[in-house]
Amino acid sequence: MAIINENYLKLKAGYLFPEISKRVKKYSEENPSKKIIRLGIGDVTLPLPSSIVKALKDASDEMSSSGGFKGYGPEQGYSFLLEAILENDFKARNVNFSTDEIFVSDGSKCDTGNIQEIFSLDSKIAVTDPVYPVYVDTNVMAGRTGNSGIDGRYENLIYLPCSKENGFEPDLPQERVDLIYLCYPNNPTGTTITKEKLKVWIDYAHKNKSIILYDAAYEAFIQDKNLPHSIFEVDGAKEVAMEFRSFSKTAGFTGTRCAFVVIPKELMGYTGTGEKISINQLWSRRHTTKFNGVSYPIQKAAAACYSIEGKKEVAANIEYYMSNASKIKTSLESFGYEVFGGENAPYIWLKTPKNLSSWEFFDKLLSEVQVVGTPGSGFGPSGEGYFRLSAFGSKENVIEAIEKIKNLKL
Numbered sequence: 285m286a287i288i289n290e291n292y293l294k295l296k297a298g299y300l301f302p303e304i305s306k307r308v309k310k311y312s313e314e315n316p317s318k319k320i321i322r323l324g325i326g327d328v329t330l331p332l333p334s335s336i337v338k339a340l341k342d343a344s345d346e347m348s349s350s351g352g353f354k355g356y357g358p359e360q361g362y363s364f365l366l367e368a369i370l371e372n373d374f375k376a377r378n379v380n381f382s383t384d385e386i387f388v389s390d391g392s393k394c395d396t397g398n399i400q401e402i403f404s405l406d407s408k409i410a411v412t413d414p415v416y417p418v419y420v421d422t423n424v425m426a427g428r429t430g431n432s433g434i435d436g437r438y439e440n441l442i443y444l445p446c447s448k449e450n451g452f453e454p455d456l457p458q459e460r461v462d463l464i465y466l467c468y469p470n471n472p473t474g475t476t477i478t479k480e481k482l483k484v485w486i487d488y489a490h491k492n493k494s495i496i497l498y499d500a501a502y503e504a505f506i507q508d509k510n511l512p513h514s515i516f517e518v519d520g521a522k523e524v525a526m527e528f529r530s531f532s533k534t535a536g537f538t539g540t541r542c543a544f545v546v547i548p549k550e551l552m553g554y555t556g557t558g559e560k561i562s563i564n565q566l567w568s569r570r571h572t573t574k575f576n577g578v579s580y581p582i583q584k585a586a587a588a589c590y591s592i593e594g595k596k597e598v599a600a601n602i603e604y605y606m607s608n609a610s611k612i613k614t615s616l617e618s619f620g621y622e623v624f625g626g627e628n629a630p631y632i633w634l635k636t637p638k639n640l641s642s643w644e645f646f647d648k649l650l651s652e653v654q655v656v657g658t659p660g661s662g663f664g665p666s667g668e669g670y671f672r673l674s675a676f677g678s679k680e681n682v683i684e685a686i687e688k689i690k691n692l693k694l
Contacts, residue, residue, distance in 0.1 A: 291427040294438070300417050300662035301325050304646075311650055321685045323612075323673045324656040326471070326630070328536045330604060332585075333597030336535060339588035343581035354580040359572040361388030361544065365583045368590040369544060373529065379516045385548055385564060387571050388578050388586075390541040392501045392530040397422040398574075399497060399526070399545070400463075402566045403553065407462040410442040412454045414472055414663030414670070416499065419465045436665040445666040446473060448635070452624065453481065460492045466515075467499035469506060472663045472672040473633040474609075474625015476511050482518045489524035495551065495563070496525040501543075504534040504602055506628045522548040526563065533630065533676070535589045535598050542578055542586045605630050608682045609675035615686045630675040633660070637694050645671050653688035 304324055312320060332340075346352030360366070366383040374381055389395050397418045400407075405427055411419050420441065423429060430439025437443055442461055444454035452475040457464075466485065468477040489496050496515065503513040515521045526547045531537035551563040578586075588594045613626035622635035636645040642659035649655045660670030677685070 289425070289427075291425050291429075294424050294429065294431050295421060296432060296436075300658070303662070304656065304658065307647070308650065308656055318654050320650070320654045320656060321677065321681045321688070322656045323675075323677050323682070323685055324658045326533065326674045326676055327538050328533060328601075328605075328676050329678050330536055330601050332536050332540070333594060333601065335591060335593040335597055336585045336588045339591075339594075340540075340581050340585040343584035347580065357577045357580055357583075359575055359577045360384065360568070361386065361578065362580065362583050365587045368587045369529075372590045374514065374516065374546075377514060377517055379514060381546060381548065384568075386544050386546050387567065388542065388544045388583065389571075389575065390543065390578055391532065392499065392528045392543045392545075393418055395528050395543060395545045396465075396497065396499055398570070399567070400426055400428075402563070402570055403463060404556075408440075408442060408460070410444055410457045410461040410464045411664075412466065412470075413437075413443040413445050413665060414660060414667030415465065416467055416471050417663060419497075420664070436661070436668075443664070443666070446470075446475075447666055448622070448624065451475075452633075453477075456484065456488050461494055464489065464494055464496045465499070466496055467501075469502040469629035470625075470631075471499075471502065471629075472631055472658065472660065472667065473670075474627075474629035474631035475633070476506065476508070476628045478510070479512050479518050482512060482515055483520070486515075486518055486520045486524055490520060493554065494524065495553065496521075498525050498527045500527050501530040502533060502629050503529070504598070505606060505630050507606065508628055511628060516546070516548075522550045524551065526551060531586050531589060534602070535586070535594075536601065537582075537586070540582055540585065542582050604679070605675045608677065608679060611682055611686065612673055612675060616689070619690055626675070632673040632675065634671050634673065636660075636669050636671050639669075642668055642671055649689070649692070653685075653692050655685045655688055 366386050369386055370381055400422055409423050429441050432438050442457050446452040446454050452473050498515040515525045515527055528545050530543040547564045547567050549564050552560040553563050589598055609626040609630055612632045613623050616623045624633040626632040642661040646659045658672040660667030
């Protein structure tokens with residue numbers, strides 16, 4: 285008899301985005317003549333920049349010759365990409381690492397979901413609420429939680445509520461925790477964090493021997509020059525934090541898949557008897573055992589993001605999406621909605637009107653004006669009563685969606 289991992293049965297009915305797809309598919313089948321504008325899932329819409337496509341093609345051509353063919357590559361990443369990452373993302377901000385502190389992967393979703401494997405099942409986990417669902421669900425799958433309660437919270441998880449009442453800035457945990465998931469610019473709220481506030485978290489982690497899992501997948505969208513792009517810009521972070529980065533939204537790699545995680549050599553975990561263990565070495569062992577590396581052409585394409593032309597093209601794409609974000613934010617505010625985010629992130633977080641629940645507002649937008657967003661409750665209990673819109677649509681669709689929402693009857 286094959287016994288299943290019963291922790292999977294503790295998961296809520298369905299992962300957020302498949303549930304959205306299911307409802308949209310049903311509506312579309314029942315209303316085939318209706319045009320649906322999707323501002324829900326954070327998938328990009330602009331094509332890959334031309335210099336990145338050229339690098340991808342050139343690398344593919346290399347693979348067609350015996351001299352240029354690449355088989356299994358280094359699981360951690362090719363040196364040309366690791367060095368480009370170091371030079372442009374960290375040295376440019378006065379942060380120094382060595383190449384063996386960076387691990388290239390096929391996505392931050394995978395990295396943030398898989399990282400929990402190297403930690404004890406007894407670890408106390410703290411998550412901001414609302415939160416990217418992968419952080420919670422993968423810990424449920426691993427068995428670190430009990431069941432989900434009536435309030436939507438899992439037993440044994442420490443939730444740190446974020447709402448307009450606290451400016452979407454979570455308080456420190458009231459108890460000692462082992463792992464802390466932080467995401468800035470935040471998905472889903474689009475809010476940000478200052479160096480001073482990050483220092484508070486870093487000091488907490490030092491005091492409690494905690495580790496911060498810092499998701500910076502949207503750092504390239506930061507417009508405010510005073511905001512940190514990396515947790516490592518703050519003193520003391522190397523001893524208590526790791527950082528996740530992605531090319532997905534920055535350079536349009538949602539379909540080509542490339543990301544990386546930075547794990548400093550100073551970062552330590554502990555055995556049950558208190559012996560220090562290198563987190564970098566643990567992750568290296570896990571990464572090289574379970575992953576064969578990102579393909580050579582994809583890594584060459586990622587490296588092209590750091591070329592002079594690539595930087596210009598990526599910046600233009602980001603400007604395009606942030607222009608969409610500004611349009612959505614200012615328009616919704618003019619319609620009387622309470623709106624957050626949208627200034628340093630490609631997400632707009634709004635309070636649902638007329639005390640509608642998150643899913644009620646989702647269904648209303650879909651059925652009445654054919655606009656798809658993301659219900660806030662799908663990101664956690666504190667997301668109830670909120671709704672996320674993405675700026676990753678085309679400019680034309682964003683303008684059309686705004687006009688449709690303007691005419692929504694409330």
